[in-house]
Amino acid sequence: MERRPVRQVSVEAGQDCLVGHFDAMASPCEILIESDDRAEAARLTKLAAGEAWRIEDKFSRYLAGNIVARMNSARGNAITVDDETASLLDFADTLHTLSKGRFDITSGVLREVWTFDGGDGLPDPQAVKDVLQRVGWDRVTWRRPVLTLQAGMEIDLGGIGKEYAVDRVAGRLREAGTCSALVNFGGDLAVTRAPRQRQAWRVGIEPVSAANNECNETVLEIATGALATSGDSRRYLQKDGIRYSHILDPRSGWPVERAPRSVTVAADTCTEAGMLSTLAMLEGYNAEAFLDGEGAMYWCRR
Amino acid sequence: MTERKQTSVSAALAAATCSLLGAAPIAPVQAQEDPGWDFNTALLYYGEDNDRVQDLSLNILGKRYFVDDRALSLGLTVDTLTGATPNGAIRQGVPQTFTRPSGSSVYTIPANELPLDDTFKDTRAALSVGWEQPLGRLWKTSVGLSGSFEYDYTHIGLNGSLSRDFNQRNTTVSAGLAIAHDTWDPVGGTPVPFAPMLDVGGTGNKTGGESKDVIDAVFGVTQVISRRLLVQLNYSFSNSSGYLTDPYKVLSLVDGVTGDTITRVPPPGVEGPSHEFRFESRPDDRTKHSLYTQAKYYMGGKVLDASYRYMTDDWEIDSHTVDLRLRWPVGERSYVEPHLRFYTQSEADFYTISLVDGTELPAFASSDYRLGNFDAVTAGLKYGWTTRGGNEMSIRAELYRQTGSIPGDLLIGNQVGRETYPDLDAIILQFSYRFSR
Amino acid sequence: MIKRNVTGFGIAVLVVLASGCSSMGVEPWERDILAKEEMQLTTDPVEAAIDDHIYFSKEASSGGRGFGGGGCGCN
Numbered sequence: 001m002e003r004r005p006v007r008q009v010s011v012e013a014g015q016d017c018l019v020g021h022f023d024a025m026a027s028p029c030e031i032l033i034e035s036d037d038r039a040e041a042a043r044l045t046k047l048a049a050g051e052a053w054r055i056e057d058k059f060s061r062y063l064a065g066n067i068v069a070r071m072n073s074a075r076g077n078a079i080t081v082d083d084e085t086a087s088l089l090d091f092a093d094t095l096h097t098l099s100k101g102r103f104d105i106t107s108g109v110l111r112e113v114w115t116f117d118g119g120d121g122l123p124d125p126q127a128v129k130d131v132l133q134r135v136g137w138d139r140v141t142w143r144r145p146v147l148t149l150q151a152g153m154e155i156d157l158g159g160i161g162k163e164y165a166v167d168r169v170a171g172r173l174r175e176a177g178t179c180s181a182l183v184n185f186g187g188d189l190a191v192t193r194a195p196r197q198r199q200a201w202r203v204g205i206e207p208v209s210a211a212n213n214e215c216n217e218t219v220l221e222i223a224t225g226a227l228a229t230s231g232d233s234r235r236y237l238q239k240d241g242i243r244y245s246h247i248l249d250p251r252s253g254w255p256v257e258r259a260p261r262s263v264t265v266a267a268d269t270c271t272e273a274g275m276l277s278t279l280a281m282l283e284g285y286n287a288e289a290f291l292d293g294e295g296a297m298y299w300c301r302r
Numbered sequence: 303m304t305e306r307k308q309t310s311v312s313a314a315l316a317a318a319t320c321s322l323l324g325a326a327p328i329a330p331v332q333a334q335e336d337p338g339w340d341f342n343t344a345l346l347y348y349g350e351d352n353d354r355v356q357d358l359s360l361n362i363l364g365k366r367y368f369v370d371d372r373a374l375s376l377g378l379t380v381d382t383l384t385g386a387t388p389n390g391a392i393r394q395g396v397p398q399t400f401t402r403p404s405g406s407s408v409y410t411i412p413a414n415e416l417p418l419d420d421t422f423k424d425t426r427a428a429l430s431v432g433w434e435q436p437l438g439r440l441w442k443t444s445v446g447l448s449g450s451f452e453y454d455y456t457h458i459g460l461n462g463s464l465s466r467d468f469n470q471r472n473t474t475v476s477a478g479l480a481i482a483h484d485t486w487d488p489v490g491g492t493p494v495p496f497a498p499m500l501d502v503g504g505t506g507n508k509t510g511g512e513s514k515d516v517i518d519a520v521f522g523v524t525q526v527i528s529r530r531l532l533v534q535l536n537y538s539f540s541n542s543s544g545y546l547t548d549p550y551k552v553l554s555l556v557d558g559v560t561g562d563t564i565t566r567v568p569p570p571g572v573e574g575p576s577h578e579f580r581f582e583s584r585p586d587d588r589t590k591h592s593l594y595t596q597a598k599y600y601m602g603g604k605v606l607d608a609s610y611r612y613m614t615d616d617w618e619i620d621s622h623t624v625d626l627r628l629r630w631p632v633g634e635r636s637y638v639e640p641h642l643r644f645y646t647q648s649e650a651d652f653y654t655i656s657l658v659d660g661t662e663l664p665a666f667a668s669s670d671y672r673l674g675n676f677d678a679v680t681a682g683l684k685y686g687w688t689t690r691g692g693n694e695m696s697i698r699a700e701l702y703r704q705t706g707s708i709p710g711d712l713l714i715g716n717q718v719g720r721e722t723y724p725d726l727d728a729i730i731l732q733f734s735y736r737f738s739r
Numbered sequence: 740m741i742k743r744n745v746t747g748f749g750i751a752v753l754v755v756l757a758s759g760c761s762s763m764g765v766e767p768w769e770r771d772i773l774a775k776e777e778m779q780l781t782t783d784p785v786e787a788a789i790d791d792h793i794y795f796s797k798e799a800s801s802g803g804r805g806f807g808g809g810g811c812g813c814n
Binding site for chain 2: 750753763764765766767769770771772773775777778779780782783784785786788789793794796797798799800801802803804805
């Protein structure tokens with residue numbers, strides 16, 4: 001059972017702004033607020049944390065009793081879900097079609113055979129085949145608002161959850177106040193509205209490999225919109241000189257070939273940015289061509 | 303026209319996200335890298351054979367982008383020129399002595415050699431500042447200032463351009479205008495047209511500084527033909543007015559029958575020219591028209607760059623230029639790029655080899671080989687690579703060869719067979735480094 | 740005069756081309772190759788300026804792609 005981090009909120013001074021801190025969804029979260037009013041910053045941070053924790057509690061697969069746990073323990077019975085969950089399932093369904101099956105929220109069970117710890121422990125191909133029997137959005141019956149999952153299958157919203165939370169939090173902050181805020185959940189971020197006292201918010205894209213001595217951290221100026229990164233800097237396997245990224249192709253159960261080490265995409269919303277970067281990673285060696293073809297703004301490291 | 307394929311992924315994704323998050327309006331993303339400055343630097347060596355011109359230059363261009371695709375460019379070039387250049391006089395079977403442009407000393411050329419003047423060791427500095435920015439969604443504009451300074455020549459210029467995209471940015475139409483004012487302050491003064499080259503200390507043939515004004519206009523269309531092919535067509539107009547003559551070049555005054563240069567003897571105790579030379583004179587106006595077209599074609603990783611330019615002017619010069627480059631990727635981080643350029647021009651109507659003694663002077667005359675009839679070929683190879691830090695370096699080596707011919711009707715008497723166009727062989731070496739800070 | 744005819748011809752060619760070009764091109768999501776650095780019309784502005792300067796001082800023509808030559812006492 002995961003040990004839950006302590007839920008508390010704090011506000012500190014940043015560079016020409018105030019920064020609210022809290023932990024959510026296994027990431028350090030910060031809200032950069034263009035204001036020098038501490039009380040206002042604290043209010044907004046509490047609002048942001050509240051929404052983030054609400055989403056985490058509702059959709060985390062680590063918690064018993066929430067909608068995800070109920071879906072995953074239904075053993076073949078139909079479950080009626082609420083509007084918000086239904087919208088997420090609709091979204092996942094669209095993405096499954098758009099990515100031609102590469103994006104699949106039922107692929108989480110593959111973690112039973114794959115452990116990406118930097119070692120060389122590849123799974124037995126038969127074991128992968130066996131687990132693959134329990135993977136496939138096509139095997140799910142989804143007719144809003146009723147979901148029917150076969151026994152042994154699981155829904156894992158980890159691939160959309162964080163970016164969705166960033167956008168929800170940004171939306172709440174937009175309604176709740178007038179100053180510009182940057183919502184940053186461990187690198188997935190969004191701006192609520194264009195800042196007034198500065199041209200743009202400045203964020204850094206972390207270079208992936210520490211071995212790259214000349215690494216120039218790329219600094220981005222973002223005035224509106226969102227950023228999301230898909231990457232495998234720590235989660236991979238390496239055997240016989242081949243690097244296996246943790247991005248698994250749910251159709252085969254094996255890692256996508258020649259995926260970039262990291263892809264960062266800028267888009268209007270964090271959800272779109274996250275999905276584009278995920279889809280790009282799933283394209284493997286074709287990632288850049290895919291993003292070029294979509295006219296996306298991106299930074300790719302191989 | 304390509305039929306509409308299925309809706310792009312990002313459009314469908316945007317729609318799906320809208321359903322997920324609710325239809326509250328979201329501002330479109332505005333984000334860009336803050337790269338600081340992008341620097342493009344190059345070190346160049348240019349050297350001609352036979353002790354002729356050698357040039358070493360350092361070129362730096364810095365560009366900084368701001369939000370919204372606005373950008374500031376700063377450029378600096380410093381170059382030093384040494385070596386000798388033909389002074390316009392013809393060869394003779396005997397040594398020839400010339401007075402230097404400063405009028406303070408002489409130099410002598412051995413018999414049967416092409417007279418070259420090696421007076422010049424010149425250093426030049428050029429600066430430019432430019433600003434470009436979009437105007438609305440489809441228009442772009444730029445303005446710039448340029449200036450260059452050397453001990454006998456100054457240039458200042460102003461330029462601006464405007465462009466607009468059409469057809470989903472498949473077509474771009476652009477127009478540009480540049481004006482410049484250049485001033486000459488030649489060593490020793492500006493020669494009076496056709497004035498004789500005088501002995502050391504003589505100044506009656508020179509006047510003060512001169513200037514010229516240049517106006518350039520360019521109109522162009524760039525068109526995307528397909529996913530792999532882009533073409534451009536430009537029409538340019540250029541007019542220069544003012545002092546267009548080269549103040550350091552002369553013509554030999556020759557006998558109408560033998561074609562040999564008339565000799566002279568300087569007064570006793572004075573050094574001066576051994577033959578009669580007259581300073582050249584060009585018209586004070588020149589209008590040029592050019593039509594330029596370029597295509598870039600992507601062939602599975604390789605890129606072909608092909609261009610053609612036709613130029614014609616009211617000095618009766620016509621030229622054709624064909625330029626071909628093929629960029630060939632090597633591995634993941636480098637490329638080779640062979641390059642071929644073909645050039646041909648026909649001579650100016652006032653181009654001549656010498657002036658005939660006793661006949662009426664023409665309105666204008668110059669024997670500058672660069673106004674003559676010649677072909678030129680450039681062949682080169684460039685190798686470029688990206689460093690691990692993401693910066694780019696390249697080296698290129700090229701050979702430039704000019705071979706010309708003097709129209710038969712310009713050669714008189716002994717000049718036939720002796721006077722040939724001063725063919726040129728030059729090597730171009732360049733090292734370039736592009737990096738960001 | 741000849742000069743005015745050449746000017747008029749040049750501009751007419753461009754206008755005809757610009758209007759006839761309205762049906763050619765690619766969709767915005769097909770610009771992947773065109774966006775590559777090596778597909779830009781001028782891939783290296785410094786090298787282009789260097790070449791323009793060399794040929795301006797050794798030949799009687801200049802420019803074409805933009806503002807050409809000038810700015811030195813070498814021609």
